[in-house]
Amino acid sequence: MEQQNKDNQLQIELSEEIAEGIFSNLAVITHSNTEFVIDYIRVMPGMPKAKVKSRIILTPEHVKRMAIALLDNIEKYEAINGRIKIQEEGAGLPMQFGGPTAQA
Known part of the structure; x- marks a missing residue:
């Protein structure tokens, strides 16, 4: 359980393994009346x-807070780096890989 210090700040621990992160280029989001499930997938x-590499389960309130935080960070990123371009939609997967099909 996380403990708070005297200044009422949350102490967060980040292990080396978690700090490395997991690459994902696809997310599938589903929900019920009590939770949102985000599956991060590597295609x-x-x-x-493709395998699900990580699954995060959140309450609706936390999903909304995350969406607000993501929009805020996107605005800050684009102010420095320019607009993020999104490729055309509707092609099945959200990304198209170039090059030949893998063969064994």
């Missing part, structure tokens, strides 16, 4: 299957 070029 590899030429592979017909």
